[in-house]
Amino acid sequence: MKKKTKLLLNLALTLFFAVMIIVKGPNLNPLYSDGAFAWCFIFSAYVVLNFLIGLGGIRITTDQASHMSVSVDKNVKGIKTGFTLLIIFWVLYFAATVISMPLFNYKAYRDQLGQPEISEFTDTVQPLALNQLPVVDKALARELADKKVGENPGLGSQVVLGTPVIQKVNDKLVWVVPLEHSGFFKWLKNLDGSAGYIVVSATDVSDVDLVTDHKIKYQENAYLLDDLNRHVRLFEGGLFRGMTDYSFELDDDGVPYWVITTYKNRWLFSLPEASGVAIVNATTGETNYYDIDHLPEWVDRVQPEAFIMQQIQNQGAYVHGIFNFSNQDKFRTSQGNIIVYNGSDCYLFTGLTSVGSDESAIGFIMVDMVTKEPKMYQMSGATEMAAQQSAQGKVQQYGYTASFPMIINLDGKATYFMTLKDRAGLIKQYAFVSVSNYTNVGTGETIDSALRNFRQVMGSSNDGIITGQGAKEAEGKVYRIASEALGESITYKLILKEKPNQIFTISYDLSNELALTEPGDRVKISYMASGTGICIATAFDNLEFKQISEDEETAPAEPPVPLPPSSPGSEVPDGDEAEGASGIQNSDEPAAAESSEAMESGNSAE
Template sequence: MKHWKSKAAALVVALFAVYVLLNHMNLNPLYPEAAFAYCVLFTLLFAIFTVDKIGRFVMQQGTGGVRISFVRHAQFRRWPFVIVGILWGAFALVSIGSSVLFQVNAFRDQMPELKEMNFAEDFDTVDVSQLPIVDEEMAKKLADKKLGERPSLGSQVVLGEPTLQQVNGELLWAVPTYHSGLFKWLTNMSGTPGYVTVSATNPQDVEYVDGYSIKYQPGAYLWQNLLFYARFTAAPFTGLTDYSFELDDTGRPYWVITTYRYLRGFSLPEATGAVVLDCATGESETYAIDQLPEWVDRVQPEDFIMTQLNNKGEYVHGYLNFSDKDKYRTSPGQTIIYNDGRCYLFTGLTSVGADESAIGFVMVDMVTKEPRLYRISGATEMAAQQSAQGKVQQYGYQAAFPLIVNMNGVPTYFMTLKDTEGLIKQYAYVSVEDYQTVAVGESISEARLNYEKAIQSSPAGQLVGNVSTEKEQLTGTVLRIGSEYNPTGTAYYLVLAEEPQLLFSVQGSLSDELALTREGDQVKVEYYPRESATQELTGFDNLEFEQSIPAA
């Protein structure tokens, strides 16, 4: 009998070990998944060693017939049941005690107080050349196309999830390569060769980088599986979640895996730092949040932040707030944006019960979790998308999730409009405060110009950055002229000798004469003056030509 018990116990322990390995389980019993697994393990072991000592059923012949009764064994002991009861009781007590019913203040205060900021002063004024027009879906399509240019490689690897990040001041998507299956992994255990970068501001700027191998990845097997390797080499007793693929300033790829702990029993997970793991060598370092390398853009998991914001709004006046006084919640959808070189999670806030009306917007630092609140009443992101789509409903374009930009002090939604193939066809600006004020264009500059005109003609008569409602004309001599290619075509920049303090920008599509214009030419330009050193032209005519070409 004892031999049977030993074999059964060994089998249970072996199955538990396999479960731990396959699920990369945290070994710390202060985490709920580990605590539950340990309770099950000890319950099974106690059952194996005590099942024959409980008692047995016996049949007895009596005057009323055969009667079955349970006879307790003489060696029966209560202590195994007491221990098992204590284990499960403690698990239940901690689970219940850490619920919002008993920890409502902790749920509300996990997200720090929202620091109210001035949008016009705090938020970078929009630079149209740096607007991230490539979203995650488009980035993956462009990366897949780049991978398809290498037939031998495309049959061996697949693409992972793109990660938006800033590398040396450039905003880009980094897309890792994964093994396409078990046999590809077995034949190439040194890792997949490289990754793809896609510029977030220029769809034509796509590069395949093959100088680095990605040996440890989510799609690999056994010890090369990312979470398996990180769990048992770097953090066996620490919570791990939300890995992201990031590049350092030299372009070397790393995995940044968030570490976390629970603040109240088994509730309120809180990021504590990250395991930074080299994709090729597997070397790793665990950092606290205030010790992270500067190139690490994000540590806070998006679902942690969204849950904490909603908890703060839901329990603003405690648990029993049946009137919903001052309650708020996040609007559907969120996005990653960069402001002043820092990475933020951006989302709108709406009152409970409001569908398309925002009471403000919040940006949360993806490293420090510092929240910034901008009290701007207006449309939600979804309402802005619908407004932009309505402007081009005859084409059936779909609006990407919008970004909020500072249009010379005025909060404005910016988004791309894409066709059914996911290709960018137009661009749209929508006023946050009045989503009926919307403008589109085939280039970013054209859309911006149309938006400024729409603002000027809106009922409120609001001006964007004090743009004049009167168009000005200027005739002068070209002092300097240059051009650059951007995602929307060729842009020209010129300085006139009569107004050397102003830089005029213009899209090449405005006039065919721009390509032939040289220093010293006499030109006539038209523009709406704004309080800026850069003015966008709405008309251009080179007077050196005998027959001018009308402005577009």
Template sequence: MKHWKLKAVLATLLVFALYVVFQHPNLNPLYPESAFMYCVLITVLVAIFTLDRIGRVVAQPGPVQGVPGSVRFERFQNGSRWPLILVAVLWGAYFIVWAGSSVLFQVNAFRDQMPELIQMDFAEDFDTTDTSQLPIVDKAMAQKLADKKLGERPSLGSQVVLGEPTLQQVNGKLVWAVPTYHSGVFKWLTNLEGTPGYVVVSAINPQDVQYVDGYTIKYQPCAYLWQNLMFYARFTAAPFTGLTDYSFELDDSGQPYWVITTYKYLRGFSLPEATGAVVLNCSTGESQRYSIDELPDWVDRVQPEDFIVTQLNNKGEYVHGYLNFSDKDKYRTSPGETLIYNDGSCYLFTGLTSVGGDESAIGFVMVDMVTKEPHLYRISGATETAAQQSAQGEVQQYGYQAAFPLIVNLNSRPTYFMTLKDNEGLIKKYAYVSVEDYQTVGVGDTIDEARLSYEKALRAGGSTMVGNVNSELTSLTGTVQRIGSEYNSSGSTYYLVLNEHPELLFSVQGSLSAELAITQPGDQVKVEYYPRTSQAQELTSFDNLQFDQADNG
């Protein structure tokens, strides 16, 4: 081998090795990014070994002395054509597979990658919402609360930064888990054992924020070389498998893991499909590959959100093939999506709108983030964006911004719930908006106040029944037998029983009346409420008559 060829080959292989180390690509040539990488490498090597046998580069002098002319390649008469044929076949195969994978030839596969949407009944199949367990902390707020908690440890805050929060259910509790990362290469070099711990933020209660320091995060996206998460996972667990969409999750004991989705392409270089996950221990690096059916119960999701949204849009776009110029029956996902939990499982929630439609939804879909089973709820009404604008209109004098809404089952009615935040990202109010009529809005300083306001708006709009709530306002006067209170993230709630109606348990928000705090057993009170079929009744008005008598006296 000629000296210059050896140098060229070594330089090419060095560049290739550095690319593999720093980009850690999939090494399987059946994936498009890997196929392109190998095509380039082989083309360069073929050129190095055979170019001088095929022909030579000839420089043509320019018309004026000192001015360079053209450069051309002059092929030898007896030069072999096989290297050129090899390269041409290689690239030809690449482009044939690429073209054959397009929707032009695979329209049915594009449409059917997402299974048929299973139509569900909202009132029966969607869990009735416990308003005390609504997730009011979104990702942006969880990040701020975690930063604040980290700031309480000045020595730690100078060493690490926080990663992206991940919503998950741990031992039945909905939380955001936020890992710690190295703040730079020098911090990594001096802390090769990993960063200490993570932060857990309750999605229900903004005051419930905990720093957990019993575990180290040794393998992470912000580490380098062999401790870089994707580098380590690629070369120890899945060198020939597609990897994407890593998420930070905790098992039931609190041990942190990285859950990294594995995927393959269903049609040539198109239609990526999740096949399972690599579950990697953040502290030890031990990993295990699982198929979707074998995943541990504590893994909440493995389906990448962008995969799901793309597949839903493909199903709606190609519902009658790609020659559907009239847009018949076409639909698409509405802007924005979120993760919600129903019956213990994690779902991606997004609305569906008709192509060319306005702010109207034809329904919404929930896709299981493990099995990819799609549930369709055909409920015509407002999109999430329209609901946000409606809620903001109720408090436009304050300039509050509505967070992306959640869909909740409020007394068998599909309802959007959202927080209203100021410019600093602090929650100032809560809002409920009817999915079927986004002009029906309830806003309050607490979740329960917002719900009462919403139910009042429903009645004002002509609803004769709100779930199991009778539309007729009932007033009672009686003597307090028992009274107690509890405090949560929504404020103080009081519970009382009257001598005259011991079968009923009345609840009332502390903000409804200042008299509640000093009411005692034996006091005469007047209450108003909309009767429910259950034992628990929620008051809309409370008046302690003892204070009225004192004022009259």
């Protein structure tokens, strides 16, 4: 074959691979499995082209009887070298793939996560105020964002919703949903980017904002050079980097970025380990790389969920090596995980079950999503799925489905919290489920009512929260009182003069007297003890008021008991003594006050 034809064929093959690289944006680093495979495939194509076809390496001959035969010309220059290199490359690739398996280095798999710190749940997990409980999950965040898009005429036909990402922005827990082009022609019409993004509060279903101050030009499913992966790989030095987990996040000023995890393999083609992030401005495309120790403060997570979950699984699977056929001490993650925030830090939280057990948890593990520091809580109880089924069983007549539960520190005990949604995906009720005994379930149409129901259930059970940190009573004068609207519910917050370091939160439906209470009133409160200074009331009574029925109010007063006539010569006592002798006391005397308080305490208990 002529040299010119050979050159043209090689140019055509090179052009084909160049187009594929531009379109796919692959990782070309041979230290990664996909990069090594790409180079082996490319080299194979050139060997086949140049040594078999281009140089006449394959000969097709026909004899006189029209029988066709195919033979390889072993005398073609370079064919031996080409095939030798080709075999070496593929042998190295498959050898590295096989040696990367746990069979040859199970300790690296087992120890990648690191030894978890054994911690007490209540010592490290901070209690949350009721108005800070996340009630909006990923599915509901998408529903609310979609509804917000529908409220803007013309926008719904231009964009589709990207993947919601939970994060903290200025200490507020939110879901952020990017708006992406709905098709090629919509992208062509809006080359400067899509309309922006939607922010959905994770704690309030009514708090949904459409932000149009920043265009989203670079997207995961955009076209040509606006495609995020293509942009980072081709123009921002990512062609030879391990990259995964493209996450849409905001800085504290609301500027949108794509946070992409960079990683390296710890053992040949296996055990990927996050090494840092590539942060891409979603509007301008400007990209900066950071290692884990020098991240911007607003970046909440670096570790991909898939990496962490696999490392937990590996630690449980190879706890005693590869050939542990008796499954001694083996454990695995429960079915699912959740991203939670403990203070300002982001964690992955999941239950641990022994191999072969589905509903019983042997503990829980919480992994920092930046540093990968693991904490393990060794406590037996129900898995997340068992808790979901228990909560759904409590309201089975309605057919509600439970969201994936999050575990919280409630009254010093680990407790599952979840929402109960109807078939349309709307929140109808809330549920608390005890981790230690998942038959203890409290539900209600508000978080407050669900919590009261849960505490009643726990108080009547053998393992109730009364033990250790039980119900208490406080009596004193109101120092401050204010109401706060939380969705469709109203919560009163009150400080007693005698307990200035405690805030009592009281649901509006505990007492009709709450709306009439003002500073200076003497009140009695029953509440659950808490180590946070935030005490949730279970009963409230304003001692300044005494409610009586209409019949009692209109009934005629009993005539006074006449005093017996004084005997001759006896002294008539003066006013106070006379009252004492007749058994009648002033209303402001202590005995009467005690009697009144006892009566009102009885009313409150009723």
